[in-house]
Amino acid sequence: MAAVAAPAGAKNAPPAKVGLPRRRSVSQICPPPRRPMTLAELYPGCENERLGVARESMLQNHLIAKAELGKARRSNYTLPGYDFNYGLYLHGMDGGVPEAICHWHVMKPRIILEKEKPRDYMTTNIQAVKDGYVTAHEQNLYRKMKDFHVNVEDERRFKRTPPKVPPDMTYGRPARPSTPFFDLLQHKYGEIWMDEQRAVIKAEKAEKKQKKRRGKVYETRTCLLRKFQPPMKKEDLWRIPHFQKVGVKRAYSEWPGRGRPHSMAIRFGALLLLLLSLLLLLF
Numbered sequence: 510m511a512a513v514a515a516p517a518g519a520k521n522a523p524p525a526k527v528g529l530p531r532r533r534s535v536s537q538i539c540p541p542p543r544r545p546m547t548l549a550e551l552y553p554g555c556e557n558e559r560l561g562v563a564r565e566s567m568l569q570n571h572l573i574a575k576a577e578l579g580k581a582r583r584s585n586y587t588l589p590g591y592d593f594n595y596g597l598y599l600h601g602m603d604g605g606v607p608e609a610i611c612h613w614h615v616m617k618p619r620i621i622l623e624k625e626k627p628r629d630y631m632t633t634n635i636q637a638v639k640d641g642y643v644t645a646h647e648q649n650l651y652r653k654m655k656d657f658h659v660n661v662e663d664e665r666r667f668k669r670t671p672p673k674v675p676p677d678m679t680y681g682r683p684a685r686p687s688t689p690f691f692d693l694l695q696h697k698y699g700e701i702w703m704d705e706q707r708a709v710i711k712a713e714k715a716e717k718k719q720k721k722r723r724g725k726v727y728e729t730r731t732c733l734l735r736k737f738q739p740p741m742k743k744e745d746l747w748r749i750p751h752f753q754k755v756g757v758k759r760a761y762s763e764w765p766g767r768g769r770p771h772s773m774a775i776r777f778g779a780l781l782l783l784l785l786s787l788l789l790l791l792f
Contacts, residue, residue, distance in 0.1 A: 543581055543582075543583040545569045545585055546574065546583055548563055548565060548568070556577055557574060557575055557577075570585065626658040626659055626660070628658055628659070629658055629659045633648075636651075637652075
C-alpha cells in the first residue's frame with residue numbers, strides 16, 4: 510500500500526488537538542432513583558415475571574420485587590412527575606418592590622390599659638390620725654377628700670422604664686484575677702497550710718495539758734463495778750457416766766518389773782550380743 514505524501518509545510522504545522530473527555534453533569538454522576546416497575550414493562554423471562562394474577566402493588570413491595578441484572582435497583586415508592594417542584598411555594602401577595610417603595614406596613618402600637626390601683630387604707634388611716642381626724646365620720650370625709658392608692662410595681666418581664674442603676678456601675682462579668690505565679694513557684698500555699706496544721710496540733714496539745722492539770726480523776730463505785738469481772742468456777746471436764754468410776758491408769762514405769770533395774774539388765778544384754786557378733790566376724 511503506497512504511503513500518502515504529506516502536504517508541503519506539514520512539519521511546521523501545529524499538532525492536532527486531542528478531544529478532551531466531556532465532563533459529566535451531576536444528574537449523570539448521581540442519577541435520580543429509578544421509578545417503580547409497571548406491569549407494562551414486564552416481558553417474558555425477566556426477573557419479576559409473575560404467573561397468574563399480577564398487580565402493580567406487587568412490583569412496589571421491596572420484599573417481593575427482585576433486582577434487575579446489570580441495572581440499578583428501582584425505588585419502590587411512587588413519586589410525582591418530573592414537572593413537580595418539591596417544597597413550599599409562596600404566592601406574592603404583598604405587591605412586590607413597587608408597593609414596598611410606595612408605603613410601608615407598620616404595626617400599630619398596642620394600647621395597654623392602665624390597671625386600677627387598689628386603695629391604700631393603711632396609709633389613709635395613718636395620715637388621718639396625724640391630721641387629727643379620729644372618729645369614723647371624720648375619717649370617711651378625709652378619705653373622700655384625699656384618696657391614697659397602693660403603688661404597685663409593673664410585674665411584666667420587660668418594664669416600661671429602665672431600672673435605676675448607679676452611675677459608677679460597670680456592665681458585664683468582672684475580670685478574672687491574675688494567677689499568682691510567684692506564690693505557686695515558691696510553694697507559698699503549701700507553707701501556709703503547714704503553718705495552719707502546726708497551729709492546730711499545738712492547740713490540741715495545749716488543751717490536753719490543761720485537762721491533765723485539772724486534777725486526778727478518782728474512780729467511783731460505778732466505775733469499779735463496771736470494770737469488775739466476777740471469777741469463774743473451775744469445773745471438771747464432763748465425762749460419760751459409764752467411765753466416771755474408772756481409776757486412773759498408772760504410768761509405764763510404775764508397772765511391776767518395769768523399774769530402773771530391769772532397764773539396766775536389758776542394756777547389758779544388748780551389749781553382750783554386740784560383742785558376740787563382733788567375735789564371730791573376726792574368727
